[in-house]
Structure formats: structure tokens, C-alpha cells
Amino acid sequence: MNLFTPLNIKNKILKNRVVLPPLVRFSMVGKDGYVTEELLEWYRDVSKGGTGLIIVEASCVAEDGKLRDNQIGIWNDSFVEGLSKVAQIGKQYDVPMLIQIHHAGFKDAIATVSTEKLDKILEQFIDAFKRAKSAGFDGVEIHGAHTYLLSQLNSRLWNKREDKYGGTFEKRMYFTKELIERTKQLFDADFILGYRMGGNEPELEDGIEIAKYLEKIGVDIIHVSSGVPNPEKKQEVKIDMPEDFKFDWVVYLGVEIKKHINIPVIGVRNIKTEEQASELVENRMLDLVAIGRGMIARPNWVEHAKKEYFKRTGKLVK
Numbered sequence: 001m002n003l004f005t006p007l008n009i010k011n012k013i014l015k016n017r018v019v020l021p022p023l024v025r026f027s028m029v030g031k032d033g034y035v036t037e038e039l040l041e042w043y044r045d046v047s048k049g050g051t052g053l054i055i056v057e058a059s060c061v062a063e064d065g066k067l068r069d070n071q072i073g074i075w076n077d078s079f080v081e082g083l084s085k086v087a088q089i090g091k092q093y094d095v096p097m098l099i100q101i102h103h104a105g106f107k108d109a110i111a112t113v114s115t116e117k118l119d120k121i122l123e124q125f126i127d128a129f130k131r132a133k134s135a136g137f138d139g140v141e142i143h144g145a146h147t148y149l150l151s152q153l154n155s156r157l158w159n160k161r162e163d164k165y166g167g168t169f170e171k172r173m174y175f176t177k178e179l180i181e182r183t184k185q186l187f188d189a190d191f192i193l194g195y196r197m198g199g200n201e202p203e204l205e206d207g208i209e210i211a212k213y214l215e216k217i218g219v220d221i222i223h224v225s226s227g228v229p230n231p232e233k234k235q236e237v238k239i240d241m242p243e244d245f246k247f248d249w250v251v252y253l254g255v256e257i258k259k260h261i262n263i264p265v266i267g268v269r270n271i272k273t274e275e276q277a278s279e280l281v282e283n284r285m286l287d288l289v290a291i292g293r294g295m296i297a298r299p300n301w302v303e304h305a306k307k308e309y310f311k312r313t314g315k316l317v318k
């Protein structure tokens with residue numbers, strides 16, 4: 001088993017273990033949120049480059065929920081045409097494509113937002129899932145990391161709500177659970193449910209609890225990134241980690257979380273070289289590795305990695 005070994009998720013075949021993580025390409029998108037020719041060109045380049053799985057950048061469920069002005073939208077049906085052109089590229093090059101579904105939320109003011117507003121956003125997520133499916137994507141990735149809406153709700157630091165959306169662990173996860181339950185019929189054998197979560201929400205132990213819960217409620221693949229950090233951790237590394245762990249602390253979260261669940265785990269952050277990626281996959285520390293900035297620098301990262309692998313091991317990969 002190596003970096004280039006295929007992996008099946010539901011009916012979909014990933015050619016290898018390399019993932020393009022969601023990357024908002026602000027400079028390629030206008031304020032209206034529509035897919036542009038330049039954006040299509042980028043996804044074509046990454047698809048041609050041999051990537052195993054593409055997670056299309058954060059698409060916003062509501063016009064007032066954007067993280068920046070120029071982010072792609074999925075908040076009404078007029079976006080489906082452009083998004084379906086992206087999905088078509090995946091089909092053309094045999095690369096399964098999920099699209100990330102996002103709402104920026106309210107930061108630490110999450111406790112003061114009305115219940116009705118969250119009910120409305122929940123409906124907007126459900127509608128966005130339906131649009132993603134009708135556009136032809138192979139699934140969705142719920143954006144539950146990086147201190148955005150779902151991360152705010154999952155966080156025991158920020159979610160001090162006293163209604164159905166907060167309180168105990170199960171109530172903090174209510175939005176996620178309700179969303180998944182109410183869209184179950186969409187997730188047949190051809191439609192994958194991914195979740196990008198904060199592995200530190202705020203501690204690794206919370207991340208493990210969240211991941212186990214997500215597996216239990218039907219998530220097909222988990223992507224571990226960062227959450228709302230512990231404010232006492234002022235340094236770059238937001239968790240306690242063994243000193244001899246040689247990869248990034250966010251990768252560590254993924255590696256640790258994988259030990260507690262059976263569904264595939266994607267790890268990410270500062271994985272640059274084929275050798276690093278291979279080490280993580282061959283030792284089964286992660287099922288899949290995401291290469292973000294490395295792919296921006298080199299959209300054909302996988303093709304390049306095959307050459308590097310050959311130089312290092314003498315083994316040829318098609």
C-alpha cells in the first residue's frame with residue numbers, strides 16, 4: 001500500500017491518496033459569487049495533474065454568510081449552472097469531486113444569535129446540499145472547522161447557547177445532526193458525505209469525541225483541520241504534542257483521530273513533499289493527505305510525486 005494505491009468510498013474510486021483541500025481562489029471569483037472561466041481552468045489543471053480527490057472550495061449557503069466578498073455562492077439556483085461546469089471537469093478526468101458547504105457564522109457572538117436565524121441557516125444548508133447534488137458533484141464536505149459557523153457551534157468555548165443549539169455535547173452537535181438527518185435521502189451509494197472538523201475543539205480530546213459522533217451519525221469521510229483554539233495557547237502549536245512528532249500539529253490531530261474511527265481520514269497542513277506524504281500513508285497514519293499550497297504551486301503535484309517516488313524507490317507508478 002502506498003500513496004498511489006486507489007481507495008474506494010461508496011461507489012467512487014479515488015485513483016490515489018492525494019486530495020486537493022478546499023482553497024478559496026478569491027482572485028478568480030467576483031463579488032457576485034459565480035464560477036468563472038479562470039476558476040474552471042484551475043480545477044482542470046488540478047484534475048489533469050492526477051489528483052485522487054478534489055474538494056471544491058468553500059461555497060456559501062447565504063449571501064450574508066460569506067467569509068470574504070469574492071467567494072463562490074450556492075445560495076440560490078442560479079449558481080447551479082456554473083457549479084455544474086466544475087463538476088463536469090471531475091467526470092471528464094475521473095476525479096471524484098466534493099464541494100465544501102460553508103457559512104462564516106458569528107464568531108464568539110454565536111451565543112447571541114436567535115434560534116430562528118439558526119433554523120433559517122439550517123434550511124439554507126439543506127437547500128445547498130440539494131443544489132450540490134443537482135450540479136453533479138460526487139458529494140459535499142460540511143465546513144465544520146476554522147472557527148466558522150459549525151466550528152462555533154461545536155466549540156464548548158464559544159457555544160454558550162441555552163436553546164436546542166447549545167448546552168451539552170449532543171446539543172452543540174444538534175445543527176450537524178439535524179442537517180445530516182434531514183438530508184439522509186440524498187446520500188445514496190453515489191453521493192458522499194464529508195465533514196471538515198476542528199481536531200482541536202479546543203483540545204484533541206474534544207476532536208476525538210466529535211469525530212466518533214460524526215462517524216456514528218453517518219459521515220463517510222472526515223477531514224481534520226483546526227478549530228476554535230484554546231486562548232491560553234499563544235504559540236503556533238495549539239495543543240500538547242509529543243516533541244518528536246515530525247509533522248505539523250494539525251497533521252498530528254488527524255493521525256490521533258484516525259486511531260479512534262474506522263471511516264477514512266484526510267490529514268492536512270504543511271505536507272509538501274512526496275516523501276512526507278508517502279510516509280504518512282504507507283505507515284497508515286492517515287488514509288489520505290491533502291496538499292493545499294503545494295497544489296497552488298504545482299497543480300500537477302501528483303504527476304511530479306510519481307517521478308519523485310521513482311527516483312527514491314526505483315518503483316514505477318503509472
Ligand SMILES: Cc1cc2nc3c(=O)[nH]c(=O)nc-3n(C[C@H](O)[C@H](O)[C@H](O)COP(=O)(O)O)c2cc1C
Nearest residue numbers: 021022023024057058268269270271290291292293
Ligand atoms: C488561499 C487559501 C484558501 C483556503 N480556503 C479554504 C476553504 O475554502 N475552506 C477550508 O476549509 N480551508 C481553506 N483553506 C485551508 C486549506 O484547505 C488548508 O487546510 C491549508 O492551506 C493548510 O494546508 P497546506 O499547508 O497544504 O496549504 C485555504 C487556505 C489557503 C492558503
